Amino acid sequence: MASGKTIIDDTECKGCELCIAFCPRHRIGLGTTINEKGYIPAKLISNSDVKNCTGCALCAVVCPELAITVFRGKGTDPEAPND
């Protein structure tokens, strides 16, 4: 299984929740704080109940704000904390 690491730029996120709806691994949820633009940004969920990110990049493709970057391939550590 491919592995990936996703980074969400919470300063660009407008909280539209598209990435949450599209992530097949259910790794993304809404955060609990408000960003400087007044939105509640998406946040990576990282716990033992959630399967690893595959690096599929669906979240990045659907994001209208280009706020998501996905790294994948050899050397990507799926266990590394997402932030």
Ligand code: SF4
């Ligand atoms: S790259 Fe795929 S599996 Fe990883 S967080 Fe984005 S949509 Fe989910």
Ligand code: SF4
């Ligand atoms: S799709 Fe982009 S703008 Fe919408 S909640 Fe996800 S990161 Fe934020």
